[in-house]
Amino acid sequence: MDLLxxxxxxxxxxxxxxxxMRAGGKRLVRHASPLDFALSVILGDMIDDVLWAEVDVSxxxxxxxxxxxxHIALDLLRFRAVSWR
Amino acid sequence: MKDFxxxxxxxxxxLGIVGASVGAGHDTGTLVSPPEAVVEQFVxxxxxxxxxxxxxxxxxxxxxxRDRIRxxxxxxxARAGAIGQVEGKRGVIDGDRxxxxxxxxxxxxxxxxxxxxxxxxxxxxxxxxF
Numbered sequence: 030m031d032l033l034x035x036x037x038x039x040x041x042x043x044x045x046x047x048x049x050m051r052a053g054g055k056r057l058v059r060h061a062s063p064l065d066f067a068l069s070v071i072l073g074d075m076i077d078d079v080l081w082a083e084v085d086v087s088x089x090x091x092x093x094x095x096x097x098x099x100h101i102a103l104d105l106l107r108f109r110a111v112s113w114r
Numbered sequence: 115m116k117d118f119x120x121x122x123x124x125x126x127x128x129l130g131i132v133g134a135s136v137g138a139g140h141d142t143g144t145l146v147s148p149p150e151a152v153v154e155q156f157v158x159x160x161x162x163x164x165x166x167x168x169x170x171x172x173x174x175x176x177x178x179x180r181d182r183i184r185x186x187x188x189x190x191x192a193r194a195g196a197i198g199q200v201e202g203k204r205g206v207i208d209g210d211r212x213x214x215x216x217x218x219x220x221x222x223x224x225x226x227x228x229x230x231x232x233x234x235x236x237x238x239x240x241x242x243x244f
Contacts, residue, residue, distance in 0.1 A: 090132065094124075
Protein backbone atom coordinates (compact mmCIF):
# COMPACT_ATOMS: atom_id res chain seq x y z
CA MET A 30 0.00 0.00 0.00
CA ASP A 31 1.34 3.43 -0.91
CA LEU A 32 3.01 5.24 1.95
CA LEU A 33 1.64 8.57 0.75
CA UNK A 34 -1.91 7.23 0.99
CA UNK A 35 -1.32 5.95 4.50
CA UNK A 36 0.18 9.32 5.46
CA UNK A 37 -2.84 11.17 4.04
CA UNK A 38 -5.28 8.94 5.93
CA UNK A 39 -3.30 9.25 9.18
CA UNK A 40 -3.22 13.05 8.91
CA UNK A 41 -6.89 13.32 7.99
CA UNK A 42 -8.07 10.97 10.74
CA UNK A 43 -5.82 12.50 13.40
CA UNK A 44 -6.73 16.11 12.62
CA UNK A 45 -10.43 15.25 12.44
CA UNK A 46 -10.33 13.39 15.77
CA UNK A 47 -8.32 16.20 17.39
CA UNK A 48 -10.70 18.94 16.21
CA UNK A 49 -13.82 16.97 17.15
CA MET A 50 -12.54 15.95 20.59
CA ARG A 51 -11.51 19.56 21.35
CA ALA A 52 -14.83 20.84 20.05
CA GLY A 53 -16.60 18.25 22.18
CA GLY A 54 -15.09 19.67 25.36
CA LYS A 55 -11.53 19.20 26.52
CA ARG A 56 -11.32 17.27 29.76
CA LEU A 57 -8.49 16.45 32.11
CA VAL A 58 -7.96 12.72 32.60
CA ARG A 59 -8.78 13.04 36.31
CA HIS A 60 -12.12 14.64 35.39
CA ALA A 61 -13.02 11.92 32.91
CA SER A 62 -15.98 9.67 33.67
CA PRO A 63 -15.99 5.91 32.92
CA LEU A 64 -18.06 6.73 29.83
CA ASP A 65 -15.33 9.13 28.60
CA PHE A 66 -12.82 6.31 28.98
CA ALA A 67 -15.06 3.86 27.10
CA LEU A 68 -15.48 6.43 24.30
CA SER A 69 -11.71 6.86 24.02
CA VAL A 70 -11.21 3.11 23.68
CA ILE A 71 -13.92 2.87 20.99
CA LEU A 72 -12.44 5.79 19.03
CA GLY A 73 -8.97 4.25 19.34
CA ASP A 74 -10.27 1.03 17.81
CA MET A 75 -12.11 2.84 15.02
CA ILE A 76 -9.04 4.78 13.87
CA ASP A 77 -7.20 1.50 13.24
CA ASP A 78 -9.69 0.51 10.52
CA VAL A 79 -9.33 3.79 8.66
CA LEU A 80 -5.51 3.83 8.80
CA TRP A 81 -5.32 0.45 7.03
CA ALA A 82 -8.09 1.45 4.58
CA GLU A 83 -10.39 -1.28 5.82
CA VAL A 84 -13.26 1.22 5.76
CA ASP A 85 -13.87 4.39 3.76
CA VAL A 86 -12.98 7.62 5.56
CA SER A 87 -16.61 8.76 5.23
CA UNK A 88 -17.69 5.75 7.33
CA UNK A 89 -15.15 6.73 9.98
CA UNK A 90 -16.33 10.37 9.98
CA UNK A 91 -19.97 9.35 10.40
CA UNK A 92 -19.12 6.82 13.13
CA UNK A 93 -16.98 9.23 15.15
CA UNK A 94 -19.40 12.10 14.63
CA UNK A 95 -22.44 10.14 15.78
CA UNK A 96 -20.60 8.73 18.84
CA UNK A 97 -19.41 12.18 19.92
CA UNK A 98 -22.84 13.73 19.34
CA UNK A 99 -24.49 11.05 21.49
CA HIS A 100 -21.81 11.59 24.16
CA ILE A 101 -22.35 15.37 24.20
CA ALA A 102 -26.15 14.95 24.23
CA LEU A 103 -25.89 12.60 27.24
CA ASP A 104 -23.62 15.11 29.02
CA LEU A 105 -26.18 17.87 28.37
CA LEU A 106 -29.01 15.71 29.71
CA ARG A 107 -26.98 14.80 32.79
CA PHE A 108 -26.14 18.47 33.42
CA ARG A 109 -29.82 19.46 33.15
CA ALA A 110 -30.91 16.60 35.40
CA VAL A 111 -28.40 17.70 38.05
CA SER A 112 -29.48 21.36 37.84
CA TRP A 113 -33.19 20.39 38.28
CA ARG A 114 -32.46 18.66 41.60
CA MET B 115 -25.43 23.04 22.98
CA LYS B 116 -22.62 24.93 21.28
CA ASP B 117 -20.33 21.86 21.51
CA PHE B 118 -23.03 19.76 19.85
CA UNK B 119 -23.31 22.13 16.89
CA UNK B 120 -19.54 22.48 16.51
CA UNK B 121 -19.04 18.69 16.38
CA UNK B 122 -21.88 18.37 13.85
CA UNK B 123 -20.31 21.15 11.75
CA UNK B 124 -16.84 19.54 11.86
CA UNK B 125 -18.31 16.16 10.83
CA UNK B 126 -20.23 17.82 7.98
CA UNK B 127 -17.08 19.67 6.88
CA UNK B 128 -15.03 16.46 6.94
CA LEU B 129 -17.70 14.67 4.89
CA GLY B 130 -17.61 17.59 2.45
CA ILE B 131 -13.84 17.22 2.04
CA VAL B 132 -14.19 13.47 1.45
CA GLY B 133 -17.04 14.08 -1.01
CA ALA B 134 -15.01 16.65 -2.94
CA SER B 135 -11.96 14.39 -2.98
CA VAL B 136 -13.94 11.39 -4.27
CA GLY B 137 -16.35 13.25 -6.56
CA ALA B 138 -14.32 16.10 -8.06
CA GLY B 139 -10.82 14.77 -7.34
CA HIS B 140 -11.62 11.25 -8.62
CA ASP B 141 -9.91 9.70 -5.61
CA THR B 142 -9.87 5.92 -6.06
CA GLY B 143 -7.85 4.77 -3.09
CA THR B 144 -6.83 7.42 -0.57
CA LEU B 145 -9.95 8.47 1.32
CA VAL B 146 -11.86 5.43 0.07
CA SER B 147 -10.79 1.82 0.49
CA PRO B 148 -8.74 0.83 -2.59
CA PRO B 149 -9.83 -2.25 -4.61
CA GLU B 150 -7.14 -4.51 -3.11
CA ALA B 151 -8.26 -3.64 0.45
CA VAL B 152 -11.90 -4.31 -0.48
CA VAL B 153 -11.17 -7.78 -1.88
CA GLU B 154 -8.93 -8.61 1.10
CA GLN B 155 -11.67 -7.65 3.54
CA PHE B 156 -14.23 -9.60 1.53
CA VAL B 157 -12.20 -12.81 1.54
CA UNK B 158 -11.35 -12.45 5.25
CA UNK B 159 -15.06 -12.18 6.05
CA UNK B 160 -15.79 -15.22 3.91
CA UNK B 161 -13.01 -17.11 5.74
CA UNK B 162 -14.73 -16.25 9.00
CA UNK B 163 -18.12 -17.36 7.59
CA UNK B 164 -19.46 -13.81 8.09
CA UNK B 165 -21.57 -13.88 4.93
CA UNK B 166 -23.97 -11.05 5.81
CA UNK B 167 -21.06 -8.70 6.53
CA UNK B 168 -19.20 -9.86 3.41
CA UNK B 169 -22.28 -9.05 1.33
CA UNK B 170 -21.72 -5.33 2.04
CA UNK B 171 -18.68 -5.44 -0.29
CA UNK B 172 -20.72 -6.71 -3.24
CA UNK B 173 -22.51 -4.66 -5.87
CA UNK B 174 -25.31 -7.22 -6.02
CA UNK B 175 -26.60 -7.76 -2.48
CA UNK B 176 -29.52 -10.00 -3.32
CA UNK B 177 -30.34 -13.13 -1.24
CA UNK B 178 -29.33 -15.24 -4.26
CA UNK B 179 -25.86 -13.70 -4.19
CA ARG B 180 -25.64 -14.34 -0.44
CA ASP B 181 -26.39 -18.01 -1.06
CA ARG B 182 -23.85 -18.09 -3.88
CA ILE B 183 -20.99 -16.71 -1.77
CA ARG B 184 -21.93 -19.09 1.01
CA UNK B 185 -21.81 -22.18 -1.21
CA UNK B 186 -18.62 -20.98 -2.95
CA UNK B 187 -16.92 -20.32 0.37
CA UNK B 188 -18.03 -23.66 1.85
CA UNK B 189 -16.82 -25.49 -1.26
CA UNK B 190 -13.45 -23.74 -1.07
CA UNK B 191 -13.00 -24.62 2.60
CA ALA B 192 -14.04 -28.25 1.99
CA ARG B 193 -11.51 -28.55 -0.83
CA ALA B 194 -8.62 -26.51 0.54
CA GLY B 195 -9.09 -26.62 4.31
CA ALA B 196 -8.96 -23.67 6.64
CA ILE B 197 -8.08 -20.28 5.16
CA GLY B 198 -5.03 -18.72 6.78
CA GLN B 199 -3.49 -15.59 5.35
CA VAL B 200 -5.23 -13.35 2.77
CA GLU B 201 -3.41 -10.74 0.73
CA GLY B 202 -5.01 -8.31 -1.71
CA LYS B 203 -3.09 -7.23 -4.81
CA ARG B 204 -3.98 -4.26 -6.96
CA GLY B 205 -4.83 -4.85 -10.60
CA VAL B 206 -5.84 -2.16 -13.09
CA ILE B 207 -8.03 0.86 -12.36
CA ASP B 208 -9.83 2.22 -15.42
CA GLY B 209 -12.30 4.95 -14.50
CA ASP B 210 -15.12 3.40 -12.49
CA ARG B 211 -13.91 -0.14 -13.09
CA UNK B 212 -11.01 -2.01 -11.52
CA UNK B 213 -9.52 -5.44 -11.10
CA UNK B 214 -7.83 -6.87 -8.04
CA UNK B 215 -6.53 -10.23 -6.89
CA UNK B 216 -6.73 -11.99 -3.54
CA UNK B 217 -4.02 -14.53 -2.74
CA UNK B 218 -5.44 -16.95 -0.19
CA UNK B 219 -3.13 -19.24 1.76
CA UNK B 220 -5.00 -22.43 2.61
CA UNK B 221 -4.29 -25.39 4.84
CA UNK B 222 -4.19 -28.12 2.15
CA UNK B 223 -4.13 -26.49 -1.28
CA UNK B 224 -1.43 -23.88 -0.63
CA UNK B 225 -1.87 -20.48 -2.28
CA UNK B 226 -5.04 -19.91 -4.30
CA UNK B 227 -5.45 -16.81 -6.45
CA UNK B 228 -8.92 -15.33 -6.91
CA UNK B 229 -9.52 -12.62 -9.51
CA UNK B 230 -12.09 -9.91 -8.83
CA UNK B 231 -13.74 -7.26 -10.95
CA UNK B 232 -14.95 -4.16 -9.12
CA UNK B 233 -17.07 -1.17 -9.98
CA UNK B 234 -17.29 2.16 -8.24
CA UNK B 235 -20.67 2.92 -6.72
CA UNK B 236 -21.21 6.25 -4.94
CA UNK B 237 -17.45 6.62 -4.61
CA UNK B 238 -16.86 3.20 -2.99
CA UNK B 239 -15.46 0.11 -4.68
CA UNK B 240 -17.84 -2.84 -4.79
CA UNK B 241 -17.16 -6.33 -6.10
CA UNK B 242 -19.05 -7.00 -9.32
CA UNK B 243 -17.79 -10.51 -10.05
CA PHE B 244 -15.19 -13.04 -8.98
